[in-house]
Amino acid sequence: MTPALRVSGLAKSFGNVPVLRGLDLEVPSGSLLAILGASGGGKTTLLRLLCGFERADAGTIAIDGIVADGTVDGRPVHLRPERRRVGYVAQDGALFPHLSVADNILFGLSRAGRRDRRRADALLELVGLPSAYAARPPQALSGGEQQRVALARALAPGPRLVLLDEPFSALDAFLRVGTRRAVADALAQAGTTALLVTHDQSEALSMGDRVGVLRDGRLVQVAPPSELYRHPLDGRLARFVGEATLLDGEALGGIVTCALGRLPASVPVPDGRVEVMLRPEQVEPGAADGTPATITAISYYGHDASLTLALAGQDAVLLSRIGGTQALGLQVGGQVRVAVRGPVVAFPAGPVP
Ligand SMILES: Nc1ncnc2c1ncn2[C@@H]1O[C@H](COP(=O)(O)OP(=O)(O)OP(=O)(O)O)[C@@H](O)[C@H]1O
Ligand SMILES: [Mg+2]
Structure with missing residues (x-):
């Protein structure tokens, strides 16, 4: 089966500072890959490249087998963000404070879609929130609830791939555990392929079907959580994962x-x-x-x-x-x-x- 996401040889520098140095990865359809990397290691950069907000220096990105970045028949391709069908939950969640929860969720849809209140209700249910929240402003929700609304907004257009950038880092320990579970369940229920990046090893191990470690601009090991923890590739990785x-x-x-x-x-x-x-x-x-x-x-x-x-x-x-x-x-x-x-x-x- 074609993986939902295949990346090969992805490279990106800012000025003459290389951030990604030939990164390869594959995410099978319907699964969640968690990427664990140190702060400043290039996690957000990777997601911005996948969304099409930034342009790679080299490499190929294929989403559901369709080249979004790379070359096709010898011609360079760079698909516009809105044509990639990628949902993005940014590092800060960033809901629009002047829109209701429902309007936030439906924001990315066509004009007809934005009037579909039932869709907003269904998405709220999917992320485990009551439909009564639809009319509230986002400020009237807890941080964890706001993150779930941000996920509902990313899922609304039926994306082929959802990218999550440290979505739980601002939450307190208790809320984080509950929100992680709710988000993992919502993604699994929707059958969505997802890529989550984080510097938090417990987040990566508890959420990923597989976990990849980003080091020096490449994924140095990708394995199921228990395999990565029990058999890290080297001593440095052993200390980084646990x-x-x-x-x-x-x-x-x-x-x-x-x-x-x-x-x-x-x-x-x-x-x-x-x-x-x-x-x-x-x-x-x-x-x-x-x-x-x-x-x-x-x-x-x-x-x-x-x-x-x-x-x-x-x-x-x-x-x-x-x-x-x-x-x-x-x-x-x-x-x-x-x-x-x-x-x-x-x-x-x-x-x-
Ligand atoms: N637009 C840009 N211009 C110049 N340098 C940039 C730009 N974006 C990112 N960088 C640099 O690239 C490196 C990787 O940044 P990135 O935001 O991808 O890291 P990160 O892994 O997401 O870190 P964090 O865990 O702190 O969010 C950093 O050194 C950063 O300063
Ligand atoms: Mg980041």
Whole structure:
């Protein structure tokens, strides 16, 4: 099946500063790809290129198999934004304050479409808001509700693709979780293909069918969330997607030896010097036969807690995540014995590309 979006070799510089350097991606129809990237990494630039607001220096963008940017029969193509059928939920949501919620939703439609109140009601329902909101001004809605209206507006013209630019970053933690769910459900129900960009790893992992990591102007890894978290490509990526401790070690025959003992590797690794990745939830204090460590900090979150630990003779700070109750008896400066649960991922040591 033709992917709803296919991008290849996309490049864009501002002045002589390259932002995107030959980016490739594919989004299968009806799925959501979340792109995780640092601030200033080019996420908004990518979306603006896909919308047609900016022009790429090189590369091809095809939406539902139709070239929007690139060349066709040797001739350059740059489809105008309104001909791409791409919905865009901008970083700030940006509803029109002088229009009602319904008029905001129907804004991008033809004159007849803009009078279709039933359509506004149906879209409100799709994003999980009551139809009574239709007549309100956007200011009378919470931030999360406004973001859902912005999504309803993007969905109204029946786009082939919806782009979401950090749509939840302005919301508080509680509202963010609920709004993420509501938006993911609305997109799935409408069967819409979507691309979401964010610097928030929990947003990317919880919303994406697949997650791509944008680094140095390219997608360096694209995988389902659990695969990306469990098997990142290298140590730098391990730290970018979730927390991780990296310890020096030595691999021999699928077993790695490091400051925490001999551990089985979960994926094949060549013999020799390695970096061993430990996720905090793998590092368990309170193991009778574990390695001695000193607690240097405790952050208590209620449901769970995170510890930082120092190992004798090691520079690396060891991170551990434990249940909230388990943390109650522990104190900074206290000694614990730590063991590693489950197999570990090891990366061949050497310069990170
Ligand atoms: N129109 C422009 N002219 C010049 N430089 C630009 C322009 N737009 C973006 N840039 C630069 O390109 C880089 C990428 O910007 P972009 O807005 O795409 O990043 P981002 O990943 O969306 O960041 P954030 O997470 O902070 O929103 C930045 O260094 C930015 O200053
Ligand atoms: Mg941005």
